[in-house]
Amino acid sequence: MAQEVVAGLIVDDDGVYIDVTTGGGGHSEAILLALGSSGHLLACDRDSAAMNEAGRRLAPHSGRVIFLQCAFSSLTRSAAPHLRRLLQAPDVRVAAGGAKVSGMLFDLGVSSHQIDASERGFSYHRDGPLDMRMDRNAGVPAGQLLAQIKESDLVGLIFRYGEERNARRIARSICRARDEVALNSTADLTRAIEMTNPQMPNKTLARVFQALRIAVNDELGELERGLDAAIELLRPGGRLAVIAYHSLEDRIVKQKFVRLEKGCICPPALPACACGLVPTFRSAGKRRRATEAEIEANPRARSAVLRVYEKLGEVSV
Numbered sequence: 001m002a003q004e005v006v007a008g009l010i011v012d013d014d015g016v017y018i019d020v021t022t023g024g025g026g027h028s029e030a031i032l033l034a035l036g037s038s039g040h041l042l043a044c045d046r047d048s049a050a051m052n053e054a055g056r057r058l059a060p061h062s063g064r065v066i067f068l069q070c071a072f073s074s075l076t077r078s079a080a081p082h083l084r085r086l087l088q089a090p091d092v093r094v095a096a097g098g099a100k101v102s103g104m105l106f107d108l109g110v111s112s113h114q115i116d117a118s119e120r121g122f123s124y125h126r127d128g129p130l131d132m133r134m135d136r137n138a139g140v141p142a143g144q145l146l147a148q149i150k151e152s153d154l155v156g157l158i159f160r161y162g163e164e165r166n167a168r169r170i171a172r173s174i175c176r177a178r179d180e181v182a183l184n185s186t187a188d189l190t191r192a193i194e195m196t197n198p199q200m201p202n203k204t205l206a207r208v209f210q211a212l213r214i215a216v217n218d219e220l221g222e223l224e225r226g227l228d229a230a231i232e233l234l235r236p237g238g239r240l241a242v243i244a245y246h247s248l249e250d251r252i253v254k255q256k257f258v259r260l261e262k263g264c265i266c267p268p269a270l271p272a273c274a275c276g277l278v279p280t281f282r283s284a285g286k287r288r289r290a291t292e293a294e295i296e297a298n299p300r301a302r303s304a305v306l307r308v309y310e311k312l313g314e315v316s317v
């Protein structure tokens with residue numbers, strides 16, 4: 001959805017933009033190509049392998065891109081010195097509303113590079129170590145999480161993050177297997193899940209792997225904190241584009257911005273507003289889905305939903 005992202009995101013050719021999920025650098029490249037010669041991009045990702053990959057792809061734009069390995073939750077702190085420098089540099093426009101960012105992109109979830117690398121342990125299609133961490137220097141790998149988690153907590157995790165109806169049966173089967181021998185690989189986990197049903201549909205395997213990945217990377221907590229960072233860092237008139245791949249992510253985005261778009265929270269029966277809250281964001285266009293052609297080229301785009309918001313004024317998060 002690179003063209004839709006660029007069209008929705010770029011409000012100022014010479015502004016400063018942040019791609020917080022640079023991954024392989026596809027969207028970052030599209031943004032840099034659309035910006036003018038004084039437009040800059042902070043290309044961020046929590047995965048060091050993604051940073052290397054994006055570094056190669058974006059090398060032709062090296063004067064206008066800064067690479068930052070950081071998670072959404074540390075974005076404000078990590079980006080601050082670079083934003084201060086960029087926005088005070090004479091060749092970068094300082095927006096009227098203060099030294100702030102013109103646009104931010106969140107293309108959520110995992111990249112195809114991560115899924116295709118068997119040593120990362122994200123895919124049930126490929127045997128590899130049961131890791132699933134986007135940043136391999138932080139957090140607890142999936143194998144360790146499964147070794148330590150209580151069965152009742154695993155039921156909740158698979159049900160909430162995988163939206164899987166058979167969570168109880170699957171969690172029991174995984175816990176039985178891990179109590180006999182440690183689950184060290186994706187194939188070990190797949191076998192443990194398939195013990196409940198040897199003809200286990202791929203959809204179920206995908207849901208359980210998704211659930212574990214979300215837990216290992218605290219993806220939903222990270223998303224909440226990342227959106228708060230965006231709300232703070234954007235300048236009035238600045239845009240935020242979010243591509244979500246499942247309803248859990250999309251719901252968080254929708255709920256956060258419904259509140260900011262609405263402003264006043266007084267009961268309708270009150271004759272005049274007493275809360276003083278005004279709308280601070282507006283939705284910039286309808287939510288978008290990938291075209292058939294995009295889905296054909298990249299089947300993962302089938303579930304993608306793009307939402308774009310524009311900041312109207314200052315917000316206290």
Ligand SMILES: C[S@@+](CC[C@H](N)C(=O)[O-])C[C@H]1O[C@@H](n2cnc3c(N)ncnc32)[C@H](O)[C@@H]1O
Pocket residue numbers: 020021022023024025026027028044045046047050070071072073107108109110111112134219222223
């Ligand atoms: C769908 S991919 C992005 C693909 C990218 N737009 C491209 O064109 O190649 C998502 C990326 O976001 C990163 N990511 C996910 N959650 C993150 C977080 N909380 N903080 C930083 N990066 C994150 C992942 O490591 C992954 O590389």
